[in-house]
């Protein structure tokens with residue numbers, strides 16, 4: 001069974017998700033946003049072993065805690081990121097552009113791709129490639145938990161901005177339509193910012209993409 005702990009951290013209030021298979025205690029951090037020591041302390045308290053850092057995308061506010069987490073782990077966690085966000089990762093996720101400095105942690109060692117199945121203990125998690133906010137943005141869908149970690153693709157009543165380098169509006173809308181709105185309506189959407197929502201709620205009421213049919 002998948003357990004999920006949510007943190008809201010850092011200068012732009014980014015959601016980081018510490019997840020684990022309750023049975024094996026194998027754990028991953030989806031978007032170690034900031035304050036890695038806080039995430040690490042929570043994992044230790046629960047006796048969870050963080051083996052993976054999975055990034056929806058490489059913006060600094062989603063990876064800023066990676067260095068501190070890695071400093072506290074041996075062996076180092078394995079970092080997974082889509083190849084099309086590697087260039088952004090090498091620029092510290094744009095941190096200097098916004099006046100921040102981050103410790104970006106270990107280099108990405110696993111390339112995420114559409115349809116890839118990640119395993120956390122006994123829990124399967126599907127990777128869906130969802131460019132538009134950044135060129136290499138991906139989301140993580142845990143079907144058994146009816147939960148999707150969707151980064152900065154879609155928020156409650158909002159969508160990711162597309163005015164930063166590599167962003168594209170039509171691509172973003174297409175990603176939401178083909179990769180999010182095709183999930184069951186009851187699926188929880190755990191976004192990179194703001195409160196959680198569901199696929200059904202966003203199909204009905206999202207002012208940017210609501211009313212679009214899944215296809």
Ligand SMILES: [Zn+2]
Pocket residue numbers: 057059133152
């Ligand atoms: Zn972002």
Ligand SMILES: [Zn+2]
Pocket residue numbers: 014059061062152192193
């Ligand atoms: Zn963000």
